[in-house]
Amino acid sequence: MTTAATFEKVEKTYKTGPFGRGGVAAVRGVTLTVPAGGVFGLLGPNRAGKTTLVKLLLSLSAPTAGTVTRLGQPLDHRGTLGRVGYMHENHAFPRYLTAAELLAFYGGLSGVPSAELDGRVENLLARVGLADRKSEPIARFSKGMVQRLGLAQALVNDPDLLVLDEPTEGLDLGGRQLLREVVREFKSAGKTVLLVSHVLPEVQELCDRIAVLVAGRVVHEGPLSELLKDAKVGKDRALEGALRPLYEQHDKGGAA
Numbered sequence: 001m002t003t004a005a006t007f008e009k010v011e012k013t014y015k016t017g018p019f020g021r022g023g024v025a026a027v028r029g030v031t032l033t034v035p036a037g038g039v040f041g042l043l044g045p046n047r048a049g050k051t052t053l054v055k056l057l058l059s060l061s062a063p064t065a066g067t068v069t070r071l072g073q074p075l076d077h078r079g080t081l082g083r084v085g086y087m088h089e090n091h092a093f094p095r096y097l098t099a100a101e102l103l104a105f106y107g108g109l110s111g112v113p114s115a116e117l118d119g120r121v122e123n124l125l126a127r128v129g130l131a132d133r134k135s136e137p138i139a140r141f142s143k144g145m146v147q148r149l150g151l152a153q154a155l156v157n158d159p160d161l162l163v164l165d166e167p168t169e170g171l172d173l174g175g176r177q178l179l180r181e182v183v184r185e186f187k188s189a190g191k192t193v194l195l196v197s198h199v200l201p202e203v204q205e206l207c208d209r210i211a212v213l214v215a216g217r218v219v220h221e222g223p224l225s226e227l228l229k230d231a232k233v234g235k236d237r238a239l240e241g242a243l244r245p246l247y248e249q250h251d252k253g254g255a256a
């Protein structure tokens with residue numbers, strides 16, 4: 001099987017406190033395979049360790065133990081990073097750049113040929129509804145506009161693996177619809193989306209397979225339909241317990 005990502009017996013403990021004597025065990029022995037092609041949901045309550053797994057996959061943080069692969073290669077194969085797009089919840093883009101400058105900057109960093117860059121930037125800005133604001137500095141953008149720009153930035157290198165970490169936070173209805181379209185296009189093109197969320201209905205709508213992470217451990221992994229069936233009929237109490245708060249969060253208006 002070709003894989004988009006694998007984690008084998010992965011641990012991540014963040015050092016904390018004076019002289020790093022304390023520690024937070026964010027990921028505890030995770031073994032997980034994200035197959036290439038399709039939409040994989042990584043689901044779990046706050047502080048479950050979802051973003052930590054993403055950071056390990058993107059070489060933004062190093063595992064304390066275990067092995068991670070990205071697009072079939074070990075993490076030190078940096079070339080695979082140029083085939084990944086990453087959109088997350090809180091973008092800290094340089095605010096003095098214009099939208100077009102930002103996309104050109106990220107496109108250049110990820111190796112987009114310069115002959116293609118201008119056209120791609122124009123197309124993406126149109127796609128995310130920012131064509132008329134392309135020459136304005138990001139400092140003037142609302143949170144939703146920054147999120148739309150974040151989506152364009154994640155697509156600028158035409159990635160094979162798109163990682164979306166809580167992508168709908170701050171997006172309006174139109175932005176969410178756009179995001180769903182992008183996810184479905186990736187799926188039809190045989191590419192991979194890793195969707196991280198604490199909102200079960202969002203994951204339910206888009207994902208083929210999911211892993212549920214609780215307190216740094218994978219408590220379930222498999223096709224979404226099977227997991228929901230098992231949880232519903234109460235066959236698996238641990239899974240039911242893990243999923244309930246995610247539904248409740250949605251019902252209370254925590255949905256993205």
Ligand SMILES: Nc1ncnc2c1ncn2[C@@H]1O[C@H](COP(=O)(O)OP(=O)(O)OP(=O)(O)O)[C@@H](O)[C@H]1O
Binds near residue numbers: 044049
């Ligand atoms: N740089 C860090 N230093 C110390 N602890 C950290 C660091 N980053 C994350 N943690 C801790 O690791 C645990 C997992 O955090 P992580 O952000 O991976 O969870 P998450 O599932 O993505 O949560 P959320 O849904 O709230 O974003 C939490 O207890 C968090 O406080």
